[in-house]
Amino acid sequence: MRHLALLVLGLVTLPAMALTNVDLYRSEVVLDQEAKNADAQARIEGMKEVIVRASGDRDAVANEVVKKALRQNSQYLTQISYGQLDGEQTLRMGFSAPHIRSLLSQAQLPVWPAARANILVWLVEEQTDRNIIWEHSPSAVLEQLKSQADKRGLPLTVPVGDFDDITGVAVSDLWGGFIQPVGAASQRYPVDAVLVVKAQGNSLRWTLYDQKPATIGVTRQAPLSGSNNGEDAAVKMVNQLSDYYAKKTAVVVANESSEAIKVRFTELSDAVGFFTLENKLKKLSSVASIDILKIQGNEVTFNVHLLSSPEEFKQEVLRAGPIKQLESVVETPLVVITEPVEPAFEATPESAQGEVESNAQSTDSTTSLETVNTPTAPLVPAEQILVYEWQGKPYVYVAPKIEGEIVIDSDSAESDVESVIQEESSAE
Known part of the structure; x- marks a missing residue:
């Protein structure tokens, strides 16, 4: 007992x-x-x-x-x-x-947070009869549903099928869509939503009550419903539900990187060279993304977010070419003090200047002047910047040839003139 x-x-x-x-x-x-x-x-x-x-x-x-x-x-x-x-x-x-x-x-x-809504699944299969599929019931649809839910990270709970479950809800309640008995039978499970699935061969019809079981049939919240067909109908259904919850709770985190380095390229004389370099950097397998920090003259400084080590990035950059590595530089970011500095003394009118001088002379020579506290710049760590020289050829614009016009190349014209002169001299 x-x-x-x-x-x-x-x-x-x-x-x-x-x-x-x-x-x-x-x-x-x-x-x-x-x-x-x-x-x-x-x-x-x-x-x-x-x-x-x-x-x-x-x-x-x-x-x-x-x-x-x-x-x-x-x-x-x-x-x-x-x-x-x-x-x-x-x-x-x-x-x-x-x-x-x-x-x-x-x-x-x-990023879809790991804490996710748990869904209670009431699955009814119609074969010769309509039967409720419990947690340990043999069912290909249930196995397919569980497998795909595990891949997508969608938490599911299937009723255990004990005495309370069997007596708490009937097949007719689930198949007919009577929500109050379904909500009442679901309250013993600590879930966030209830899913009712009706399976007929390779066809599934489903209804999702995205609310606590205690509120089903009490509030006027409309359920979500859908249908899927084919041998992978359960997979499609799980994907739709996962997409729904991911869209509901997932967030895009601000662009961060586990490691980033600053890189400067010199000798970028034109826009074509700049965009060519930028595309080369983005295609490197060690690079996640790049941010432009500064453009000054023919130099560009990037903040490069890495997917791998800085050493692998250095090797890939040189292989990408035409690039030459120069000596790295160390720079300390400029810190600007914005707090106002109080003056060390107040201006004295000329009429009182003599009195001040006499008081200063009568003051004991051992008296020390008070130190004026001025704000100091915060300590900012120096940053190493990798430096490379871009050795790509400058872009040369080639004018298109227009029909009806004669385009004369200066080099070929000179050779033609020389040949004509040689022919005339030989004829003479």
Whole structure:
């Protein structure tokens, strides 16, 4: 009897353990045994999965900054091991949370916080009969739904199917859309929203009540609804729900970088050279983004946000060419004091000048003058600036040839004249 009581208590308290704080930075990818570089490909796929999960944006992997980072995935990995999933070997990976967040900010992608809404899923499948799918029920739709929700980082809770669940809600309530009994039966679960899904073959119809179960049927908040078809209908549904919640709570963090350096380029004599250099820098795999700090004469100073080490950036810059490295410089930023400085003394009228002089002479020679406190500039650390010389050829404008006009090249004209003179002299 004691064991039975503990079992019932465990079933009642189990849903309270459901996590809404998602582990965003771990992934597990099945290894393609036929691929030449199976591990390398799996690391890329694992990082893609983490980026989509952390950003909430399925198109994040197409971002140019992210593409560069994927080729340097080892810099973001913190753990790696092998595992098994359904009899297949997998690669388990853990990625650095600060580095992934920094990458998203560099790429100007949103960050979907790890604390996410937990959704209670009431799934009804119609085959020969209509049945409610519980947490441990065999269901291909449920497995597909759970798998995709794990990839997107969407927390789901499925009813355990105990006595309270079975007696609390009927199939007809879920299929017919009677929301009050559904809301009442959902209140025992600590969730933030309730999803009712009706499955018929490869077709899904769903309704999302994005509110606490206690308010369902009480407030007039309209639910969200949709339908999906095909063998991947559950995947499509999870993607739509994930996109909805990501758009609702994700934020774009200000552009930051885990590491940035200042770089100055000289001998940029024209705008064409400047834009050519800027495009070369943006294409470097070690560069996330660049900011222009100063343009003075034929010199441009950039703040370069890095995806890799400064040493790798230096090597890539020289390979990009035509660039020559010069000696680096160290500069201290100019600090301007804006606080007013009080004068050390007040102006004395000429009539009182003699009195002041006499008082000064009578003053004891041992008396010291009071030190005047003046504000001092704050200490600002010096910054090292890498210096390079741009050796690209100056841009030369070539006028287009216009039909109906004769364009004479000076060099060819001179050669033609010389040939004519030689022919005339030989004829004579």
